[in-house]
Amino acid sequence: MESIIESLEKFGLTRYEAKAYIGMTNLISGKAEEIARASEIPRSKIYNTLKQLDKKGFITITHTRPLEYHVVPPSEIFKNKKDELIKELESSQEKLDEIYNDNISEIQAPVWLIKTSENIINKEIEIIKRARKSINMRIGFLLEGEGEALIKAFKELPRGVPIK
Template identity: 40%
Template sequence: MTVSRETLEALESLGLTDYETRTYVALNSIISGTATEISQASQVPRSRIYNILKSLAGKGFLEINRGKPLTFTVIPPHEVFEKNRNNIRRKLERAEAELNVIYENQIPQVPAPIWILHGPDKIVNKEMEIISRAKKSIFVMGGLMFPGEPAKLGMNLQKTLKKGIDTRILTAPTCNVDGVEVPVMEVLKELPTETKFFPVPYIKLVVRDRQEMLIAFCKLSGKTAISETAICIWNQYEEFVDTIAGIYDFIWSMDFFSQDFNLKKSSDKFSD
């Protein structure tokens, strides 16, 4: 029985050799069999098949049934893949946590910790990365929101809220990007955090723990933002970041940004 190249590559990614892959695929087609039967089905040499079967058993791909002769029964693919998927996920999570510690400790040591990023995807990915590292506070000013970004932002901020992180959002109700209206308020209004909606200019600001920040902007065509021109500055100059955070605090406390502000007026004002 033949399978696609993608399936073969998937099995190889789980650590199977060529012979092991051929043997496991063949065993799925006969479910259970003796070494001779499996050798014939897989076209793996009889002299190699026992070692291959023992190796597959050790890796959790089949079971050995005692008797004369020995028989070998395949473990269903969904069980095999689920177990390996969980193992891979755990390894990736541990590796990510370990490398993040190294990464986060090293960034402040860079002589000039300022980077320029271009394009919506890179900017949004960096934004979510910064939010994921928050330990005490996250401040967001969302005058510039790309399509799909509010949903990603909401999902990531839910995680910070569960950690008890001080989270505040000051954002425009909608944002027009490339002629598409991004429904920011509609997506974020139910988020259980301090959120104020106001016609913020076309600029994005994210401040983490008063230690790291991202500020993004782009060219405009009338009242719509041109996403392909988007650029952002990401830095960890703590003195500068703390200054910007102070300005954010000042703006946040101003009366016309109060949470009692009439959202309909806000939307009308934004569309003027």
Template identity: 45%
Template sequence: MFDIPVNRDTLKALKIMGLTDYESRTYLALTSIISGTATEVSKVSEVPRSKIYQVLKSLEKKGFIEISRGKPLKFNVIPPKEVFENSRNEIRDSMVNAEAELNVIYENHITNVPAPIWLIHGQDKLVKKEIEIISRAKESLFVMGGFMFEGEPMKLKESLEASVKKGIATSIITVPYCMIDGKQVNVPDEVNFQGLDIKVLSIPHIKMVLRDKKEMLISFCRFQGENVLPDTSIGIWNQYQEFVETISGIYEFIWENELFNRVMDP
């Protein structure tokens, strides 16, 4: 009975790396005996003798073993460290390429959805959507931060810095502070960096991210005193261009005329 002790996560990893059950058994067997003939590997792995050559050739093709020519053929294991590093790089490259290709498809077709308005619930989903919208900006970014969730200011800063580096006109109107879990977070200090246009005003408890006058997310949340109640958060993700352009105009008007009281210079 095949009894090389490995946990399920190891078997799962080998499956992710593209190995079948027989191939996983065979590779595990070779990691224990290091080198062997087909007969020896078949015995340790309990892969049928009629299948073992096919399995071993497949493992060689996938880069898990090497074959030493001779009579009989010897099959040598490639060290797991080398195998996993190669597979890790291949998987990472494949995922990066797949993500890029699918993002192009997604962004080219999302505006064709008949009613491009969605409700989004929960702070984690809202913050992820904000970062996603920021990453799609090509020309302009408007952000209004009437409140923030825990850890959000730093995530916004990283995304906005990347946008500014790409030459995207980026501005943010924010409150001077917000209360998160009973702690006062000075938002301007957390999000500000060189090159960011920022104004600190006494704005309502509304959060907005708007890019290229084409797409926006407006978020709302209930409060207990000054404390944000994250579980009550909800956002409206909107891609009706006429509506987004109208909100963009309102934002620009607020920015130019400072309709709300200026609190401090960051």
């Protein structure tokens, strides 16, 4: 139970909100008093807790007298939260890559100590992806999988970047 609460807290829920949501998954729907009992949350805290869960999309409220609360299925919640997180991470990565790529050309070319064929190929691909003006390469022997990786990276370059 504690691990579920911690997972829900990672989604931005408070401890009471996490406990209320867990209680709601047992009840499916109910009134505030029932949810407070099932969740072991003080009645004085349950109304605000449920209001916040509604705002965050974890439950819905039917405006009857008394109010009735309905749980949003966990599979729907987790799918939406995963999608939001992935979009946020991809956006951050794009912005950081842009900053990095804009500034990398302004520093002196670094010297790298790279171990393993996979890391060598990954560094080549990284350099190719940063190219904006042209690419000049001399290729002697190829490592296993290097040719395919280079061709794929070349195809993903923006139009107009000459390759020699």
